[in-house]
Amino acid sequence: MYRKKVISAIAAAATLGLLVTGCANQSGPSGTETSGGGGRINIPAISKVDVPAGAVLPAGDGKANCPSTTTLAYAGAETGPNAQLGINIFNGIQLAINQHNAANPGCQVQFKKFDTEGDPNKATGPVTQIVSEPNIVGVVGLPFSGESKATGNIFEQKGLVHITPSATNPGLTKNGWTTFFRALGNDAVQGPAAAKFLTDKLQAKKVYLVQDDSDYGIGLGTSTSQALGSAMVGSDKVVTGQKDFSAVISKIINAKADTVYYAGYYAEGAPFDQQLVGKGFNGSFVGPDGVKDDQFIKQAGDASSNSYFTCPCIPGELIPSFEAEYKKLANAEPGTYSIEGYDAATVLLSGIDKGKQSRADLLSWVKSYDASGLSKHYKWDATGELATPDVYGYKVENGKIVPIGVIGK
Amino acid sequence: MISEVIPHLLHSVPTDDTWITFDVNALSENFWSSTFDGLTFGAIYALVALGYTLVYGVLNLINFAHSEVFITGCYGVFFTLSALNFGPSAPRLAFWAIVGNLILALVVAIIASAVMAVIVERVAYKPLRQRKAPRLAFLITAIGVSFAIQYTIYWWRGPSPEAALTMFRPLPIFDVFGTIIDSQQVVIVVAAIILMIATDQFIRRSKTGRGIRAVAQDPDTATLMGVNKERIIVTTFIIGGILAGAAALFYVMKIPSGVQYNGGFILGVKAFAAAVLGGIGNVRGALLGGLLIGLIGNYGQVLLGSSQWTDVVAFVVLVLVLIVRPEGVLGSSLGKSKA
Numbered sequence: 001m002y003r004k005k006v007i008s009a010i011a012a013a014a015t016l017g018l019l020v021t022g023c024a025n026q027s028g029p030s031g032t033e034t035s036g037g038g039g040r041i042n043i044p045a046i047s048k049v050d051v052p053a054g055a056v057l058p059a060g061d062g063k064a065n066c067p068s069t070t071t072l073a074y075a076g077a078e079t080g081p082n083a084q085l086g087i088n089i090f091n092g093i094q095l096a097i098n099q100h101n102a103a104n105p106g107c108q109v110q111f112k113k114f115d116t117e118g119d120p121n122k123a124t125g126p127v128t129q130i131v132s133e134p135n136i137v138g139v140v141g142l143p144f145s146g147e148s149k150a151t152g153n154i155f156e157q158k159g160l161v162h163i164t165p166s167a168t169n170p171g172l173t174k175n176g177w178t179t180f181f182r183a184l185g186n187d188a189v190q191g192p193a194a195a196k197f198l199t200d201k202l203q204a205k206k207v208y209l210v211q212d213d214s215d216y217g218i219g220l221g222t223s224t225s226q227a228l229g230s231a232m233v234g235s236d237k238v239v240t241g242q243k244d245f246s247a248v249i250s251k252i253i254n255a256k257a258d259t260v261y262y263a264g265y266y267a268e269g270a271p272f273d274q275q276l277v278g279k280g281f282n283g284s285f286v287g288p289d290g291v292k293d294d295q296f297i298k299q300a301g302d303a304s305s306n307s308y309f310t311c312p313c314i315p316g317e318l319i320p321s322f323e324a325e326y327k328k329l330a331n332a333e334p335g336t337y338s339i340e341g342y343d344a345a346t347v348l349l350s351g352i353d354k355g356k357q358s359r360a361d362l363l364s365w366v367k368s369y370d371a372s373g374l375s376k377h378y379k380w381d382a383t384g385e386l387a388t389p390d391v392y393g394y395k396v397e398n399g400k401i402v403p404i405g406v407i408g409k
Numbered sequence: 410m411i412s413e414v415i416p417h418l419l420h421s422v423p424t425d426d427t428w429i430t431f432d433v434n435a436l437s438e439n440f441w442s443s444t445f446d447g448l449t450f451g452a453i454y455a456l457v458a459l460g461y462t463l464v465y466g467v468l469n470l471i472n473f474a475h476s477e478v479f480i481t482g483c484y485g486v487f488f489t490l491s492a493l494n495f496g497p498s499a500p501r502l503a504f505w506a507i508v509g510n511l512i513l514a515l516v517v518a519i520i521a522s523a524v525m526a527v528i529v530e531r532v533a534y535k536p537l538r539q540r541k542a543p544r545l546a547f548l549i550t551a552i553g554v555s556f557a558i559q560y561t562i563y564w565w566r567g568p569s570p571e572a573a574l575t576m577f578r579p580l581p582i583f584d585v586f587g588t589i590i591d592s593q594q595v596v597i598v599v600a601a602i603i604l605m606i607a608t609d610q611f612i613r614r615s616k617t618g619r620g621i622r623a624v625a626q627d628p629d630t631a632t633l634m635g636v637n638k639e640r641i642i643v644t645t646f647i648i649g650g651i652l653a654g655a656a657a658l659f660y661v662m663k664i665p666s667g668v669q670y671n672g673g674f675i676l677g678v679k680a681f682a683a684a685v686l687g688g689i690g691n692v693r694g695a696l697l698g699g700l701l702i703g704l705i706g707n708y709g710q711v712l713l714g715s716s717q718w719t720d721v722v723a724f725v726v727l728v729l730v731l732i733v734r735p736e737g738v739l740g741s742s743l744g745k746s747k748a
Contacts, residue, residue, distance in 0.1 A: 237717060243664045243667045244450075246663075247442075247443060247716060250711075251711070254438050254439055270497075271573060271664075271666040274497060278575070279591070280581070299573055299666065300497055301497025301573065302497070302499065303498070
């Protein structure tokens, strides 16, 4: 009796073996072919970015004077699932403050960090604490859109200026807040830039748009699809936490799409790209800033070599002076949004140096600010948006994310 | 922005004005690909469903911890293949090396799942049985064990999914009406069906199988006739564990990044639904139910235009079928199945 079972089991194993054999045979060559990329356009990586002329640096003229209690704060993730993004940012801020204090013996600005874990539900506590400390005159943060949405009113009530180096939800500047400033382009800028990048630079003829179910994914998906127009051959939605993408992939392959734009985060983007390539998709996979992370490459493996990213972030790693100093401080390369954090801190520091050392003075300083930082020019409109923010393209090359220049222009 | 990486933070407001639309066109264009993918998932559900059905048949107990028996097998696959240097990229190994590695992973997964199934039985159910606990106590215990195992894994491995494991790059094998069937789908469906036939035959023809059916039909009489009831129960859990372990290998093959502490939960619910749909306690019903749940979910999501609909459609159909046939499609009862 047991024998039968054993025989069946062996038969099953043998069948499995035979079939895997068939596949494994060609797994090598097909792998290299995919990473070679058929007719894929080769866009060279850039090796330097232009620093705006006359960029304001944190050091200033070295003659600043301020009370020793003057404090700037960072509010955002230090721990939690997305801690790395927060770490990228506060290291940038720390670098700016260190450089400022080293150059200005008469003005030693203190720096305090408040951990929100990136969670809107937890962010209100630390932010309430910040606004009730009178010595804190300016804040860099919060990095995430959800927590920014949850805490904007608290800053507003106490008139405390805060500059987000990374929250891109377009709706944030439509709350009538006067203390909120965004140090980068929002997703209403990123979507059209991404569409132009897909159709011009990547010469995509048939783009398939897939979005997740977050505010970010839905907003970015909508602005991208409007800008794509007839180049979009289809669209689909996935859910946060989804693991299997076979139905979406069948649709993409049946639509004969040559490029996929995924509006979402790497947690779903990585397995999606991996399964897409596994099903024989030879085109390009393009994702936004939510996908642009080393984790994407780590999770998608070889499949990630077909990937490009759009991001309203400037490649700080290509500004040698910044890169070297950052590395000395953080013991790591500048990450996504490190330089935005550095620039945002510089805006506040330069105000303090000019004697704007109360909350009201510093707020009006930022409002009328009109100067360049290392990454770009900063001049905000009445809602707290920048005039002409750049969106950069990135690609995966030899298992690393490298910048390929400004896109969408 | 990266802000919303944490999904639950979001107050998600759909901005599109469409509500429910039926995209018949998409279904007809993607009919065959959804069929093949649906069958692939269905085969995996069916293997897990057998575990629910067998235990229910013998003990009249819904073993909610079976999804954790399954996820234990997934971790078995994960650790084995990680140790063998598999990762997110397709391995560049000679094919016999891949076959050998996969069989090793299969064996480890089967052992892991079977051991977990026996532990659950010994620790959670046997003491209750010996004290003649009411059936509700078993049910609550089953749910409790399920959560205990889930959160032990959470505490040990953390909330994130494990790194993806690509076993091999699927290659096209057949072309059916312009749709490619790849090797991965064939491996999963064929191997799963062979395992299910073997189980069915084992239950119907072997001496142990006869014992299982006897205990299912009437435990007391079976005991009087010399059937060792306790041994039969443990054997039933072991068979369920073996099938769950095999399902784990196929699941990770299909979804390389699917190993996560709660990764078995939804799959377990769907497999349980499959068992009920086919007729709980009925071995062939589990097979049929699994394939149906896989197919219906896949058609539904293509028809309604989004992956969000897979589970909604599958469970709505389940409810509808049960209204018409409360016994399930093939009717329930392991004991009454013809020998």
